[in-house]
Every structure is written in structure tokens, then in C-alpha cells.
């Protein structure tokens with residue numbers, strides 16, 4: 001019984017390390033848990049999600065993103081238009097001083113066009129984020145299964 005408990009503790013530790021150590025900090029911008037959703041092999045777009053926390057005393061802005069694995073990346077939001085939620089390209093997202101901004105399904109997200117390959121759960125791919133003040137930050141997006149629910 002004790003052996004199992006130890007094994008369980010070890011597995012739990014490995015799992016939580018993998019899950020929660022996925023965080024980047026550049027200047028005063030903290031980027032937590034960059035992730036993307038598993039998509040069908042013929043998907044022409046995939047999305048990128050994050051949690052941004054700006055620890056600076058002034059507002060910052062995410063102004064662009066790029067990745068070697070796709071043609072181009074846009075910043076999108078969701079907006080009501082004629083009673084329907086639609087995606088809309090925007091130029092930047094403000095991350096207020098000492099504020100946290102979520103990029104998540106149904107809200108802000110990166111739209112990654114024509115990925116060169118399909119990604120499965122457990123895969124990772126690189127993304128360069130450009131902030132107005134914090135500058136360039138290289139992160140890796142962790143691919144998670146479709147239907148995965150986040151409890152952050």
C-alpha cells in the first residue's frame with residue numbers, strides 16, 4: 001500500500017510540474033500556460049490561448065505574434081454582430097497595469113493560419129509574442145485535447 005502511495009505521489013508531482021511550470025516572464029509581463037487545442041489534420045486555422053499578467057506600473061499591449069509553423073498569426077476577439085458571436089481581427093490587446101487578461105475559447109485568442117502540420121495532445125510549438133513595452137517573448141504552446149476544460 002505504501003509503495004502505491006509513493007508512486008502516486010511521484011506521478012502527481014511530475015504531472016503538476018508539467019502542468020504548472022509552463023510559465024514565462026519577460027520584463028514585467030508574465031505569460032502563464034500558453035496552449036492550443038488539438039485540431040483535425042485538415043484544419044486551416046488553429047488558436048492560441050494564454051493568461052497575461054502585467055506587473056508593470058504602466059499599461060502594456062500585445063501588438064503581434066508570429067510562428068515558424070504557420071503563414072501568419074492574427075489577434076482576434078469575439079464580438080456580437082446581428083445577434084451572432086463572430087470573430088474579429090484586432091490590432092492589439094491592452095493588458096492594464098497590474099491586470100490579468102485571459103486569452104481563452106470564446107474570447108481573445110491568437111488565430112494561426114495554415115499550420116504546416118497538425119498537432120496532437122502533448123505536442124508543443126513555438127510562438128513569438130510582441131509587446132509594446134515588454135518586447136519580444138518566445139513561448140511554447142502546449143497542445144491539449146479537444147474538450148479540455150481549464151480550471152485556472
Ligand SMILES: [Cu+2]
Pocket residue numbers: 076077087088109110111
Ligand atoms: Cu479567430
